[in-house]
Amino acid sequence: MAEELPVAPEAPEDRYVNRELSWLSFNRRVLAESENTDYPLLERLRFLSISGSNLDEFTMVRIAGLEGQVQRGIETPGIDGKSPRQQLDAIREQVLELEDRQQESLDILRGLLRDENILIALPDELDKQQIKWLDDYFTTDILPLITPQVIDPSHPFPFVANGGMGVLFRLKRGKRKGELVEMVLIPANVPRFVRVPGDKAIYVAIEQMVTRFAAEIFPGFKILGDGIFRVLRDSDIEVEDEAEDLVRYFRTAIQRRRRGRAVLLELDDECDPAAETLLRDQFDVDAAMIVKTGGMLGLTDLDAICDEPRPDLKFPPFSPRYPERVLAHDGDVFTAIREKDMVIHHPYESFEVVVDFLHQAAVDPAVVSIKQTLYRAGDQSPVIAALVEAAQNGKAVTAVVELKARFDEERNIRWANELERAGVQVIYGFTEWKTHAKVSLVVRREEDGYRTYCHFGTGNYHPINAKIYTDLSYFTADQALGRDAAKMFNFITGYIEPDELEKIAISPIGMRERLYELIDAEIANAKKGKPAGIWCKLNAITNQAIIDKLYEASQAGVEVRMVVRGICSLRAGIPGMSENISVKSIIGRFLEHARVWAFANGKEMPSRQAKVFLTSADAMSRNLDRRVEVMVPISNKTVHDQLLGQVLLANILDVEQSWRLDPDGQYRRMRTGEDAFNCHEYFMSNPSLSGRGSALKSHDVPRLSLHGEKR
Template identity: 75%
Template sequence: MRTRESRAGPTNAPGANPEPTEVSDGSHETPQERYFNRELSWLAFNSRVLAEAEEERFPLLERLRFLSISASNLDEFTMIRIAGLEGLASRGIEETSIEGRTPRQQLAAIRKKVVALEKRQQKALAALRRELDAEGIQIPDIAELSEKKQAWCRAYFESDILPLITPQAIDPSHPFPFVQNLGMGLIFRVARPAPLPELMEMVLIPSGAPRFVRVPGRKAIYVAIEKLIVEYAALLFPGFEILGDGHFRVLRDSDMEVEEEAEDLVRVFRSAIQRRRRGRAVLLELDDDCDPAAETLLRDCFDIEAAMVVKSAGMLGLHDLDAICDEPRPDLKFTPFAPRYPERVLEHDGDCFAAIREKDIVIHHPFESFDVVVDFLQQAAHDPSVVSIKQTLYRAGDQSPVIAALIDAAQNGKAVTAVVELKARFDEERNLRWASELERAGVQVIYGILELKTHAKVSLIVRREEEGYRTYCHFGTGNYHPVNAKIYTDLSYFTADAAYGRDAAKVFNYITGYVEPHEMEHLAISPLDLRERLYALIEAETANAREGRPAAIWLKMNSLTEKGTIDRLYEASQAGVQVVLVVRGICSLRAGVPRLSDNITVKSIIGRFLEHSRIWVFGNGAMLPNEEAKVFITSADAMGRNLTRRVEVAVPIANRTVHDQVLEQVMLANILDTERSWKLMPDGEYLRQTIGEDGFNCHDYFMSNPSLSGRGAAIEEHDVPELSLMRKPS
């Protein structure tokens, strides 16, 4: 049996529940009238990201960064989602999506949107180049440079680029070379001395070479490496006449195939990573001025019948522009801010355990420092009273202090268990490396359940204290990744509540030993009962509305595609439940449709930080916000893969202080935001919300106000503006 990581069907993992039951409201809408296509909704999300690059009120280098992010997002979408649909179409699979399209029908609609999005990206780049030029940052052609700078470029080409590149003739004795995924190259049509025929020569750009070279000088001048190679190609082909050239880039199918019966999972993943670099070509990008003969050769050799071809009048590989964003021009970037560290931990002289023991703490990243998560683990690693540490690892970054803390703990004699998820897309190789280092240090490394991704973010520390053993838990909505924690908005919840500790231990036992948990006290786990808990909470609000009681649902997530959840939200809306959804990315639910979703509002927040925290709120018999509302944080989105093919955790917030802070600060600020919000319309279009004197920016609010717990005595020194649905916050 084989599984494709993102295309697998329902899991047969131990304890996994069957597919959700259908919910019908008795209406006769067609699927296209009830749902939006997942892929088109994602493209709409990336269009909103690109809109940030077009936002004239943003600093220029930040706009350039958003353009780079938009391009990187589109690359991943192509390598995974388009590749997956093409694979289904090529095998003649006619299974339809949630709104009723076959793979071929989806591809036809997607390709039009992708081409339009790429043209818009090039238009945005052209505008940004003009504005950056006025600020002393240029991305020019070589001919636009002064003679002195051209001389420097030539010398740099000879010393730093020429030794790296290798021309390869393409003829019967020199077959077309393999171009790896995300590979970029140049192809030259050259004339040799008579009577030799013309020849095609390919030059692949080494992946380790810098894409942009900064020319020395006060003005920031960045020259693309492909421009240098074309300009000085005569030095590469002495005695040849260059008749034409072309620049190209290829994207390949990057999903992973893994044998479920594999005896050695690490070995299998290493092989799968190598295969991914050589996957089927999905997209061939060409520059608009590509030599016709070179273009014909490229189209033939990359099998364009199976691949999408896009010709661009601008620059290829726009994701590389992020290197220019590092130019030290603070006047062209967002004003920096320093995240605050929890004062309550400082009041306990940095003792995380003492602070958590006093009262539960919730941390809102990146506005509040991720350092407290690292310190929590580092303190555990060096505390002689700590007996054991259990930790899930989905993404941890390159220079991971979390990994270092676990290694220190093992070397200090603690019993350390790390659940390392090998199936974290595009982090598989890094996670294999971390797993090896952890094992060498004496950490017990578990790779989880093959059929499921372990996506839950949980730390469990057991400490020997005077009263006996005490557990300390950390539950997160985001990864243990210190770089992402500076960009992603996420929640970290720390508690010493024994019941949460018992539940967390059962989660680890399920992952490491297939031991299904019984009688969980607080947590819900996917794929066992998290979906059912979500359904039940929605249905309870629906029942409240039908019985004439106030009923409201607020959900914050990254994506909403799971049909069972959507149908229950429709049913809730029809019963009169007031539903507000903050969905950053994909949303297959149609909002505001008469007699279907009149009472549902969907908004997406795109701004300085990437919204990533997942929060569920249910009115529980009163309108929101209220003290008795049911509040959860979770690692899961409302997608089929999260609810049926991943290990996820939903954590109810019982502590009164934390409950109110998550509800009345984080969630309410997201509801009230206007300046970075887009509203989903019934036809699937997103409209940017009005920005004016009364506008509210939730990111600015959190940067300006210490917002959550752990404030200790410092709360008396800050007048945190109270948020209210009855008025716009100042």
């Protein structure tokens, strides 16, 4: 009797993972790093802070969005078939579990840090001299910023901004007078933690100082009870298609966001019962999103303590390398690019080469024009400074500034104003789509005519993020890529849809179809008995059609290896559906952010014949259908080898920082040991291929194989 083949699951919940629940799984992996005993203590505290910040944003955007759907009666199911209401119920349960685990991690870290003379202390834990200093500091630096507000019929409940924290006091003055309720909002423009002077690092949170020295705020009153609270509000901004002036619209929308609907109310576990009742009544928050904790509210602020100068409790410092090939040309970035394409691997290689590319373009008399996309640029941006300088030097400079970059809208409006004052032509792109592509285009007048130089990136033009995020910067003087980049800019600035692109693919007008073609080619090769494989590195995959296409590839015998840092709605290793797909997530010292696809093209992976692409897009509907993104083919041999044989292969081989996605939908740490491969350590220890030039001859780069053996 013929063996029965396994049947692929049909039920949505058996084929796909809910994106919100997958994200919560990702944040649990981040939180697990705060429990990782192999890490230095302050780095563990930083991971706890990151998990808190992540959860805040998830609450303000994703939970708020689902609640809005429920309130409007929208019943559109998620990819797994769950309605918004069903998703909310499942999410809230996991959020509460995650909050509890965060507090458990904080308790452990506080004890371990105390042993290292770093205290996250309550005022009552201090000695008399320290209390005296804290009292003086409170009187001089905090008290003048505080405005107590009584709550009664003539003084309505004060507005608490998004992320705001406060203390509610129940007071009484004299025997015959009734009780009062007063609110003290914690000033938002001062550091959350105060460091008490001394050799021992003692940090006290401002809200604890407010409760400890409340008698100075309310002289003559008896304090009957108090309660610390924190509020998160709906922070998503929906862009209306009919918005006539995007800048004015976003200025108004940012103000509305600060006053958005309350989504989460956090309360101190010892909150006065009367204060708690008042807070519950005033904030129209679903009861399931009222969190009481005996620990600390607002864990995201713990990152300030991580700056304590204790190098023994942090990762060893790492200085990124500057590409030797650029140095070999006396720092001339354009000469280095003209000689040969190169890719810079951040943060292992310095973001300064990107800044130098733009700065040299700004001061080079031969440069005629610069075009630049800006999604997130940071506070002190050398990229903005270079564009301003270029415009002041008479270059034709165009900047595509994305106003819809979440939580960076206000900063981007400010940058746009500064660029316009300098004479830069500022474009805001499409109303309904975000411009998420990371592209610089420089046109230079040379002896043989005009030559175009391009930078394509997987990450933002953000110098701080470039020290933390793993990203790729691809520099090329390939004129076909330059022509394609110019058409992309014309598409954004003039809505001129490119009729023919020579090499790159752009979303939302062709990238999805290009991915289908590449996957279909692997399916065809597998059916012919040829080697077939797909490797990819992404931040997220949620698009149902792409997932289904990868399932189809798996069923045809294509081996699919995926490194997906965050959300993964694909189920891996399911017989009859995805048994040839493996998924892992890498969480470590650096935040994995680079996006790369590779297709075997009829040869065993990795090989020179494989098709390799660098992209700004994840496999999500928003990236493929509602954003302007680019996907760039890599033909230069050295760059191709670096992306396939270094970046992708090292990520696939990593064990020490990796979590494997099992068929049951759960992530489990991969085994570790003395010889466990760590891709971050590999990249920190070994130079990349394309930035080395002739220096490779004196420093051989260890090559990797799929068996984990250097060759």
